[in-house]
Amino acid sequence: MAQNNEDEGSIGTSMHGVTAREQVFSFSVQGEEDGPSSRTVRFDDPTAKFALPVDSEHRATAFKPFSFARPHMRAFHLGWISFFTCFISTFAAAPLVPIIRDNLDLTKSDIGNAGVASVSGAIFSRLAMGAVCDLLGARYGTAFLLMLSAPTVFSMSFVSDAGGYLSVRFMIGFCLATFVSCQYWTSVMFNGKIIGLVNGCAGGWGDMGGGVTQLLMPMVFHVIKLTGATPFMAWRIAFFVPGFLQVIMGILVLTLGQDLPDGNLSTLQKRGEVSKDKFTKVFWYAVLNYRTYVLFLLYGFSMGIEMTINNVISEYFFDRFQLELHTAGMIAASFGMANFFARPLGGYASDISARFFGMRGRLWTLWILQTSGGIFCVWLGRATSLPIAILAMMLFSVGVQAACGAIFGIVPFVSRRSLGIISGLTGAGGNFGSGLTQLIFFSSSRFHTADGLSLMGIMGMIFTLLVAFIHFPQWGSMFFGPTSDEKKSKEEHYYAAEWTEEEKRQGLHEGSLKFAENSRSERGRKAASDRSSPSMPPEGGNPAHV
């Protein structure tokens, strides 16, 4: 019986599980009416075996960062630490460039091009990673990246010229796709209500690796030199450290981790308990949504700029202010380390502004954070004294990193069906932006590095204006309100539009409708007044299925 889904959906009326034609989750509770997905555990529920409270899909509804309980918190920690390790490897060369450039006789163009190459590989690997995780599970996705890119890190010992240096940095860069596998893993382990905070922490703490490496590598290099190695050999030996870390993390992920709350993917798939959406459909709806491209570019000028700075800032401080290698590294490290609180802060600021102003608040928060990051980047390039440069750099780091967190406060609302691909595409945009800015501003002798920094800040501010173009029919945008069309201004219409009539008949869009109901909070304070006047018939004259 065809149901009319153009109404505000049959929330609260669906008889989920009754017809056996609905999408099955990894473990579903039979029979009852399905409320919103975060329900407390009942005392006779087999989910009581989990250390954290879980919902009906066994995703955790609480986030306890100090716990290592399996499977949820363990997956979180394994995920972010793997991502952290890959950031260390990808940017390990940056603080050692003053030594490497002498050993390999590099020119400024060689160094710049290698920097571009180091972030370009991940554009493609991040795009493919979503599909890989679907196929193999998050565990093997992560472990494959870690353990197959470890040989590329070790192969730095073979490099003898600019071409070799560029190829190795390119190959190491592929492992940045652990961003996608990490976010995928947390998304299957944690409930949608807290996923913003969880992903913000995982993303931010992983990004910290770009800062830690600026401290770690000069320190390791120094220690190796003390044992008697020449500088030109010591830096090669230093690269074994990130390589080891990757192999160790890969083994830990495989032995301690678990794909899904209920077990590993291969076991569950063979039992017929996990079904998936069609890739072509998911990809199609991602590509058709114009907001995907806007977010791609926006992330390119927040995360992209952050990664570019990871590559150039240590050398910049070393050369411009005549510092020691480890001093320059220390300053460069504090840029990346700010991620520890800056990115979660951005996500939190986005959530708070949404509480009062809805999606418009999120968009303005993003614009403010990213533009102030751009302003401080310009200031950093202009600074001629060390204390001012450090101050500008710290403010700049908080601005762009919080902007990264704020962008991922918006991404989950762009699409429900294609969330994975859009996250991956946004992540790839970060790498694209980094490659582009390094290519334009830091690969040739056309600009002094200081001018390059200022110009990059200006370019970032210009591209950040694109935030104004993100418009949701149901919530509006920075300057315009929601559409006045009665039908289109409902959240359900926006999210259900990603499914064909045939799929809706099969009830495949249930998850989207549930999400649409929960997303009504993006209307801001008005959502509270909406709830008091029931916008939907409580018992539902339209049952979802026969």
Added chain:
Amino acid sequence: MAIKKLLFASLLICSMIQSSHGATKERLFTDLEKGALEVTATPSRTGQGVILAAGVDKLSITWKVSSKATKEPEFKTIKVKLCYAPVSQVDRPWRKTENELFKDKSCPHKISSFSYDPTVKTAQSFDYTLERDIPTGTYYVRAYAVDAKDHEVAFGQSTNENKTTDLFSVQAISGRHKSLDIASVCFSVFSVVALLVFFVNEKRKAKIEQSK
């Protein structure tokens, strides 16, 4: 609150870092007395297209105070340095020649320094083996005469003013070593094999469970 902590920490870092020397900011290279020292540098192997090997080949360096030197009474120490020729500075802004002495990066490699004895008027010479951290490039030798306040007052170099004659080329050590190469291959193989072992094992276990 976090911002305040950050600003405080950044101020701490700034105070810990040594500030650049104050008075030397204005000292310029063009103020130094040119040609006060006569310097020659003879490589141990000479000839057309000869490239010296770092860590192996030597330079025989001689220096002498020229009779034209006017600031000779101020000389306290003679510092001899290895400097980049213009061809090695192309597209490498970290080796740029700047007029302000504290910014100038064209002579980063210290060869030797001697305290100046005004009673000895003859040429001094010594041998210098090229260090193993000298990068590949084209070089000349320059000697600075430094006064009691550690400020340069005069200099002389082994090449002409345009730095085009008497240059020599050096090839750096590769920094590679067979033991490193072998270790690298071993760990890479271990990483790939470990992954495959886990993967195959798990597939096998899943198949067993399915057939149950």
